[in-house]
């Protein structure tokens with residue numbers, strides 16, 4: 474994601490650092506889970522479906538996909554990112570699912586970096602989601618830069634990420650978030666492609682879901698807690714003067730709505746299409762998110778780790794297994810299509826923390 478505008482020359486090395494840290498270090502937060510373990514599914518005693526006939530196809534933003542998962546935006550903007558994005562694109566192309574790129578700010582600053590994002594020149598049928606930080610529109614980005622990001626990579630949709638907590642944890646992070654709803658509304662009016670409002674680890678509560686809908690977004694990624702923590706990553710590589718805003722064991726790092734609870738709140742309570750990202754590392758959790766009603770499940774860190782450590786074939790296999798796990802859960806629920814799976818919210822039983830969350834938020838929904 475993006476960093477302060479005074480630090481242009483360091484942008485490529487920051488991007489490379491991110492990938493390295495995500496692969497080599499524990500970038501989750503101790504005892505913060507995505508929350509899905511707190512939901513049980515009521516099984517179907519006699520499932521009455523033929524496993525081989527289960528249909529994983531789905532639609533999202535008026536496009537058809539072979540499965541309801543996507544590789545969430547990660548990288549671009551430094552030379553080695555070209556290979557990574559090309560391999561991720563090849564996997565998504567093969568499986569028939571969407572792919573996101575990382576923030577495109579680096580390619581606006583340095584046009585030589587465009588090829589590191591422009592994977593559709595290799596896979597023209599790929600559904601590609603572009604990416605920019607919304608806060609940049611309070612600094613030196615405007616509609617021209619936005620359009621350039623869409624056009625240069627032929628993006629099918631554009632994710633505008635909101636990352637207040639991450640910015641707070643960076644030396645000289647971009648902390649002017651004032652008037653950004655208005656800015657987002659203007660971008661939604663002018664954009665030629667659908668806009669996805671994207672959190673990256675703090676989760677989006679129903680109050681904000683409604684605002685994303687009002688300003689004209691087409692979808693949101695609820696980006697909940699329980700997966701990669703960008704606050705932690707920035708604190709791990711803090712190189713500013715003085716001390717960082719938080720120590721790594723500060724309780725504030727547990728900030729955010731777990732992905733399960735954010736998904737629960739949003740689904741059925743908005744017309745926006747939904748993506749559930751943040752610690753979605755197992756097909757069982759993905760099946761639960763889909764049963765709640767989400768449209769797409771986003772995965773970032775585990776795919777990147779698999780790709781970098783074990784190669785493209787292994788990352789492809791990881792995704793295929795993940796999809797197969799969703800299918801197995803569907804079988805046990807007696808559900809033969811993603812469309813039907815998405816109507817099964819009443820088969821999910823909230824327990825423990827989830828029970829309290831669901832009940833205490835009832836009057837907001």
Ligand SMILES: Cc1cc2nc3c(=O)[nH]c(=O)nc-3n(C[C@H](O)[C@H](O)[C@H](O)COP(=O)(O)O)c2cc1C
Nearest residue numbers: 474545546547575576634700701751752772773774
């Ligand atoms: C190496 C890496 C770089 C990322 N860069 C971006 C980015 O530039 N823009 C963005 O919106 N999200 C970015 N993300 C966040 C992911 O899209 C995702 O929301 C987050 O990592 C949580 O998913 P996970 O728990 O599966 O990793 C990045 C994630 C990783 C792992």
